[in-house]
Amino acid sequence: MFYTGSYTQQGAPAANPTGKGIGCFQLNSESGAIELLHNTLQRNPSYLVISKDRNHLYAVEEMYESLNPQVHAYKIEKKGQLTLLNTQKINGDYACHLAIIQDKLVVACYVSGSILSYPIMEDGRLAACEQEIKHEGVGLNQKRQEAPHAHMVYPFSNDHIYVVDLTLDMAKAYRIDSRTGQWKKTPALDIKIEAGSGARHMVMDNKEELAFVLSELTGEIFVADLRGGESEIVQKISFVPRAYLGAIGGAAIRMHPSGEYLYASNRGSDTIAIFKVDKGSRKLTVVAHQSTEGKTPRDFNMDPSGEWLIAANQDSSTIAVFEINEIDGTLNLNSLVEVETPVNICWL
Known part of the structure; x- marks a missing residue:
């Protein structure tokens, strides 16, 4: 079973947002067929995250603060039905990613370049935001890096997070102060990639010894070795097809559960x-x-x-279901299903 986030209304970064909110689908693991079970109405739920015990789902509303966006806490019921527990205000513009670490939900706001931390209560509800962190700086690309753009929150080492910032060309490290419960900068662990490349998302290997940072603007993956206590970039490799000469729009990066294969999507090609x-x-x-x-x-x-790998094709309003070849990691298309303006795939 998996959930899809979608863009639902004008103002979202999509040409024609017509999504129905959060979709819940059942995958037949033998045939690859998928079935829509139900939709949960919500404005622009562009990114979703599920608690480790699989009892709760959290979703942001990606829009400007002037439209009063909220982060939603849901209880996951039988057959994946979602029951709203509560919401909390997002004091930022264009919340685009969120992650859970310990008893905190941390949200990245792209346009305002800020990170918001919400305590998660025992029943899964969210308390009000307890900490806001704002990044500062500009980047080499004057059009896209004119101000900080926090794009992803990546938990690691039980009490740390990386905040991937497109403008700063960096994954900035923070840890929870055990005394105050506040996030503190950990600059020794920061991962810096090439200026102007536009860090967007990242993933780590199973041992958390290597980090793979995807650049949105230049279409590359930067491999950082973390084993020396500090990060060292040991490889840069393009994820854009060699014959493709059009616009680049790096998007998602994921590691196969086996750790043998890495995948990265480009919205240009x-x-x-x-x-x-x-x-x-x-x-x-x-x-x-x-x-x-x-x-x-x-x-x-x-x-x-x-x-199985499922891709969300935002502007053609489809999700593509691929079977993963266990021998070489390649993808074989199984089906293409109409789903309106899908932008996130989250497995239960």
Whole structure:
């Protein structure tokens, strides 16, 4: 079972947002067929996260603060039905990502370049925001890096997060102060990539020794070795098809559950790049580029078994279901299903 986030109304960063909110789908793990079980109405739920015990789902509303966006806490019921527990105000513009670490929900706001931290109560409800962090600075690309743009929150090491910022070309590290419960900067762990590249999302290997940072603006993955106590960039590799000369719009990056393959999507070429992770050097080698059979693959995600990958084609209003080849990690299209303005895939 998986959920989809979608863009539902004008003002969202989509040409024609017509989504129905949060969709819940059942996947037949043998045939690859999917069935829509139900929709939960919500404005622009562009990113979703599920608690480790699978009892709660949290979703942001991606829009300007003037429209009173909220972060929603849901209880997951039988057959994936969602019951709203409560909401809290988002004091930021264009919340685009969120993550859970310990008893906190941390939200990244793209336009305002800020990070908001909400305590999660025992029953899954959210308390009011207890901390706001604002990034500062400008980048090399004057059009896209004119102000800080926090794009992702990535938890690691039980009490740390990386906040990936497109303008700062960096994954900035923070840890929870055990005494105050507040997030504190940990600059020694910051991951800095090339100026102007536009850090968007990242993923780490299973041992949290390597980080793979995706650049939205230049279409590259930067591999950072963290084993020395500080980050060291050891590889830069493109995820754009060699023959493609159009616009670049790096989007999502995911590690296969086995740790053997890495995948990255590009909204310019409408493709997913497939990489083999070398067991010795742990560097990346390109295996193939797969069309998502649609427009603007803003997100994709693999099921926990690693057998299926589902891509959300935002601007063609489809989700593509791929079977993952266990021998080489390549993708075989199983079906293409109409889903209005999908932008996030979240597995239960």
